[in-house]
Amino acid sequence: MENEGQAVNRPPLFRGTKYEYWKQRMIAFFDACPIDMWDVVEQGNYFPLDQVGNEIPKVQWSEEQKQRFVLNSKARNALMCALSEEEYTKVHNFRSAKHMWDTLALTYEGSLDVKRYKLSLLARKYELFEMEESASIETMFGRFQTIVNKLSFLGRTYDNFHNIDKLLRSLPRKWRPQVTSLRASKNLEKLSLEELIELLKVHELELQQDDARRKQKSIALNVQNTTYIILLQIYSTRTKNVQSWYLDSGYSLHMTGERSMFLDLKSKKGGQVTFGGGQKGLIMGIGKIGINSTISIDNVLYVKGLTHNLRSICQLCDSGYEVSFNKDKCTISQPDSSILFIANRCNNLYKTILNELENHNVDCLVSYENQWI
Known part of the structure; x- marks a missing residue:
């Protein structure tokens, strides 16, 4: 068969x-x-x-x-x-x-000329070889071996060190620390291809475990040269309550897209927000939002097109508050263990409604020495 x-x-x-x-x-x-x-x-x-x-x-x-x-x-x-x-x-x-x-x-x-042409194409494919971001080590190595074997059929061979060096240079950016470690700790002249692949597979499992620990919803913000980048998982159901704020540990600045929430707003130019889908939103200003002067948050960016109000867990922790999660809610407590406020879980997000904080007697949402919560 x-x-x-x-x-x-x-x-x-x-x-x-x-x-x-x-x-x-x-x-x-x-x-x-x-x-x-x-x-x-x-x-x-x-x-x-x-x-x-x-x-x-x-x-x-x-x-x-x-x-x-x-x-x-x-x-x-x-x-x-x-x-x-x-x-x-x-x-x-x-x-x-x-x-x-x-x-x-x-x-x-084919003839000698045809062989030379095939050899030239394969040699170029070898030199330009790179691992695809979503590919596994096993899949990458299979592609690499196919190219090496075809070159061998046509009379072109590379020594073991050349192949190992090529494989290490072909790995994506996220592998760079591991590549540096391998070059420093291993004698690449004596390391076999099989040993290299086994080492890479072990690190691949570690990367997969790290990814599994991350939240399903990922929000990241990188601030550099007044350009703010946000990676958001967009949900099909959008809240109509513009007073709802979502807690997340992946960003460092408060921001909202609702102009009507601001108690005062100063114009700001020169920055933009890039969403996960590739859409961009301009930073139109910065100011204070809230229910009144007591229940308010300072230094909030106004981002045109942003459909979620974002609160930074990092800022809560940096300000001395304790943040704890369970499957139903997130509890923010003061240093004396008294509860500051509670954010309930909704659609895999932890949400707090600003105007409900009046019932909690919260009056500490303003900024102190450029730190705000």
């Missing part, structure tokens, strides 16, 4: 496709046959000739010449048995196993 292994004493069948694969398996088959059979296929010279190039009659052959003729006959028979009927018709008239072998190579590998 197609999915089963093949007999070791029977040559692999060639049907006109995947020639390079068949060629390597056929070479392995000849190597397992009597000594010098592959030499007869590769070099020829099976029929004894005299000094002027005429064939010597069989009765005058030496034992060595007879053995070489038999080897050619066995190699020719093996090739015949390895070809489908269509491929057989292309070479069955040839007396020499080498002639048969070379004809198949020319048919499916």
Whole structure:
């Protein structure tokens, strides 16, 4: 059956496709046959000739010449048995196993110029090889080995160190610390490709575990040169209550897209917010939002197009408050363990409603020495 292994004493069948694969398996088959059979296929010279190039009659052959003729006959028979009927018709008239072998190579590998062109393309593919961001180490290594093997078929080989260096340079940016560590701790001249792949697979598992610990909803903010970047997971159901604020540990600045929430607002230019979907929102200003002067938050960015009001857990912790989560709510407590306010869980987000804080007697949402909560 197609999915089963093949007999070791029977040559692999060639049907006109995947020639390079068949060629390597056929070479392995000849190597397992009597000594010098592959030499007869590769070099020829099976029929004894005299000094002027005429064939010597069989009765005058030496034992060595007879053995070489038999080897050619066995190699020719093996090739015949390895070809489908269509491929057989292309070479069955040839007396020499080498002639048969070379004809198949020319048919499916092309002339010397074609080989050189294929080699050039593969060499460029090798030099430009990179691991795809979403690919696994096993998938990446499989792609790399395919290129290396095809180059080998055409006579181009790279030493072990060159291949290892190429693989390390092909890894994505997130692998850079591991690459630096490997270069510093391992002798790459002696490290095998298999050992390298095993080390990379171990680190791959560590990265996967780190990713699994992260929240399903990710909000990140990077502040640099007055450009603010937010990565948001957008939910299909949007709240209509503009007083709702979501807690998250992935950003460092409070912001909202609701102009009407501001008690006062100063214009600000030169910044923008990039959402996870690629859309951009301009930072229009900065000011104070709230219910009144007591229940308010200072230094809040007004971002045009932002559909969520964002609160920073980092700022709560930096200000000395204790933040604890369970499956139903997030509790923010003061240093004396008294509860400041509670954010209930809704659609996998922890939400607090600003105007409900009046019932909690909260009056500490203003900023102190450029720190706000």
